[in-house]
Amino acid sequence: MNHQSEPDTNKPNYIVYTDGGSRGNPGEAAYGFVVYDSERKIIKEQGTRIGINTNNVAEYSAIISALKWVSENSEIENPLVHVFMDSQLATMQLKGIWKIKNENIRNFFFTIKSLEQSIGGKISYTHIPREQNKEADKMVNLALDNKI
DSSP, X not given: OOOXXXXXXXXXXXXXXXXXXEEETTEEEEEXXXXXXXXXXXXXXXXEEEEEEOHHHHHHHHHHHHXXXXXXXXXXXXXXXXXXXXXXXXXXXXXXXXXXXXXXXXXXXXXXXXXXXXXXXXXXXXXXXXXXXXXXXXXXXXXXXXXX
C-alpha cells in the first residue's frame, strides 16, 4: 500500500455526492452515492434499496455507505474528503448546528462520527441544491427501479 504522509490541503482527495429517497415517506427507499478522486474521475458509484424506510434514513444510509467505502478503500493517510448532499437536515446535523431528536438518526450520526475517526483526515459536509446532485440521485432512482 502506498501512503502519502499529508494530503494537498487545497484539493480534496475524495469528492463524494450522496442522496437518499423514499417513494412515500416512509415507503420503498434507496440510497446512492458517487465518489470522485482528486482529478474528478468517478472511482465508485453505488445505489442500494433499503426496503420500507423514511427519506431521512435513506439520506443517512447514503452518507454511511459512502464513508464506509472511503474508509475501506482509501490508500491515502489523513485524506481530505468533501461530502455534498441535498439534505439540509443531514448537513446541518452533521455540522453540529441542528440537534438530532430522533434516536435512529442519532445512532446514524454516531456511526458517521466513528467512520470519520477511522478515515482520519478531514471530512466536510456541504448542502447543495438538488440540481447539483444528479449523479447520486440517479443511483437512488436506478436502485428503486431495480435497474442495478
